[in-house]
Amino acid sequence: MNKKKIWLSLAHMGGEEQRFIQQAFDDNYVVPLGPNVNGFEEDLEKYLDQDIQVVALSSGTAAIHLALIQLGVKAGDEVICQSFTFAASANPIAYLGAKPVFIDSETETWNMSPHFLRQAIEDRLSKTRKTPKAIIPVHLYGMPAKMDEIMAIAKEYNIPVLEDAAEALGARYKEKKCGTFGEFACLSFNGNKMITTSGGGALVCKTEEEAQRTMFFATQARDNAPHYQHSQIGYNYRLSNVCAGIGRGQMLVLDNHVARRREINSLYRELLKNVAGLSFHTNPNKDFKSNYWLTCIVIDSAITGFTREDVRLKMDSENIETRPLWKPMHLQPVFKDAPYYGDTTAEKLFEHGLCLPSGPGLTDEDIERVARVFLELVKG
Numbered sequence: 001m002n003k004k005k006i007w008l009s010l011a012h013m014g015g016e017e018q019r020f021i022q023q024a025f026d027d028n029y030v031v032p033l034g035p036n037v038n039g040f041e042e043d044l045e046k047y048l049d050q051d052i053q054v055v056a057l058s059s060g061t062a063a064i065h066l067a068l069i070q071l072g073v074k075a076g077d078e079v080i081c082q083s084f085t086f087a088a089s090a091n092p093i094a095y096l097g098a099k100p101v102f103i104d105s106e107t108e109t110w111n112m113s114p115h116f117l118r119q120a121i122e123d124r125l126s127k128t129r130k131t132p133k134a135i136i137p138v139h140l141y142g143m144p145a146k147m148d149e150i151m152a153i154a155k156e157y158n159i160p161v162l163e164d165a166a167e168a169l170g171a172r173y174k175e176k177k178c179g180t181f182g183e184f185a186c187l188s189f190n191g192n193k194m195i196t197t198s199g200g201g202a203l204v205c206k207t208e209e210e211a212q213r214t215m216f217f218a219t220q221a222r223d224n225a226p227h228y229q230h231s232q233i234g235y236n237y238r239l240s241n242v243c244a245g246i247g248r249g250q251m252l253v254l255d256n257h258v259a260r261r262r263e264i265n266s267l268y269r270e271l272l273k274n275v276a277g278l279s280f281h282t283n284p285n286k287d288f289k290s291n292y293w294l295t296c297i298v299i300d301s302a303i304t305g306f307t308r309e310d311v312r313l314k315m316d317s318e319n320i321e322t323r324p325l326w327k328p329m330h331l332q333p334v335f336k337d338a339p340y341y342g343d344t345t346a347e348k349l350f351e352h353g354l355c356l357p358s359g360p361g362l363t364d365e366d367i368e369r370v371a372r373v374f375l376e377l378v379k380g
C-alpha cells in the first residue's frame with residue numbers, strides 16, 4: 001500500500017507541550033501532583049467559563065467512577081445511562097455493583113431521548129419503588145444533548161445528572177459549554193479526543209467541597225493524620241504532572257482544534273452535498289453547537305445502493321480508517337440483562353452510520369481524498 005494512511009482521529013500536538021514537560025523534569029516534579037496539574041486545572045476552569053472546579057484525573061472513566069461514588073451509588077442501585085455511547089459511560093456503574101438502565105436516543109441530536117428518559121423513570125418507580133440514583137446523558141461525537149429537557153426531568157424527579165462530556169470539549173448548548181450543566185461532568189484526554197494528555201481525564205465539579213472530595217478519593221482516601229490512615233476505600237486516579245504538561249500545551253491549541261474539526265465537517269458536507277441517501281449528524285438548530293469531534297454520516301442503502309459496511313471496506317482498501325457508529329450498550333453482550341427504554345433509534349444509527357476521518361492534523365487534500373473514494377462508490 002503506497003498511499004498515506006489517513007487515520008480516524010490522531011492526536012495532534014501544538015508545539016508547546018514539551019516545554020511544560022521539560023519544566024516538570026527541571027523542577028523534579030515527575031509525580032502525580034505539581035504545578036502542571038494545577039495549571040491544567042485552572043486552564044480548564046477558565047475555558048469552561050463557569051463557576052466550576054476541575055479535578056484532573058487519570059482517565060474519563062475514573063472521573064465517572066468518582067462522580068457515581070459521590071452521588072451515593074451503591075450495589076443494587078439503578079443508574080440511568082444513554083445507550084448510544086462508548087462502554088466507558090456505563091462500565092463504572094458496574095464497578096459499583098449498580099445496574100444500568102439504558103435509554104435510547106432521539107433522532108435530532110442522537111443523544112438521550114427526554115421522552116424515553118421520563119418513561120424509564122416512571123417505569124422503574126413502579127417496578128422497583130425506587131428512583132434511579134443518577135442520569136448519565138452523553139454529548140456524543142461532540143453534539144450537545146437536549147439539556148433543557150433532560151435537566152427539567154431530572155429536577156422534577158430530583159435525580160442528579162452526570163454529564164458525559166468526554167467527546168464534547170468546546171461544544172456549546174445555548175451558548176453554555178458542555179460539561180457545565182450537570183452536578184458533575186466528565187472530560188477525557190485520551191489519545192483521540194479533542195485534546196490529549198496521552199491518557200487522562202477530569203471531573204468537573206460544582207463546589208469546592210466536591211472537588212476536595214474528588215481529590216481525596218483519587219489519592220487513596222487518606223485521612224488527615226501524620227501517619228497513613230484510611231477510613232474509606234480510595235483509588236489511585238490522579239493525573240501525573242508530566243501528562244498534565246501535555247494538557248497545558250494542548251489547551252493553547254484547543255480553539256484551533258475545535259475550529260479545524262468544524263472546518264473538516266463543512267468540507268465533507270460541501271464535497272458530498274449532492275449524494276442522495278447520505279445524511280450528516282447535524283446541529284438541529286442554533287441552540288446546538290457541536291464541536292464535530294468526528295464527522296458522522298448515515299447511509300440509506302435503499303437509495304445509495306451500497307451499505308455502511310461497503311463504504312468502510314472500500315475506505316479500508318484505500319488505506320483510510322473509518323469506524324461504525326458506537327454499538328448501543330443495550331445490545332452489548334455484557335449488558336444484555338439491563339432494562340432498555342426506546343424505539344431502536346440508536347440501533348438503526350449503529351447499523352447505517354459511519355465516522356469519517358476528522359483529526360485536526362488532516363489537510364484539505366486528505367479530506368478530498370476521502371470524499372473522492374466515497375464518490376467512486378456512488379458512481380458504482
Ligand SMILES: *Cc1c(COP(=O)(O)O)cnc(C)c1O
Pocket residue numbers: 058059060061062085086088089138164166167187188189190200201
Ligand atoms: C472516551 C470516552 C470516555 C472515557 O474516557 P477515557 O479517558 O478513555 O477513560 C467516556 N465516555 C465517552 C463517551 C468517551 O468517548
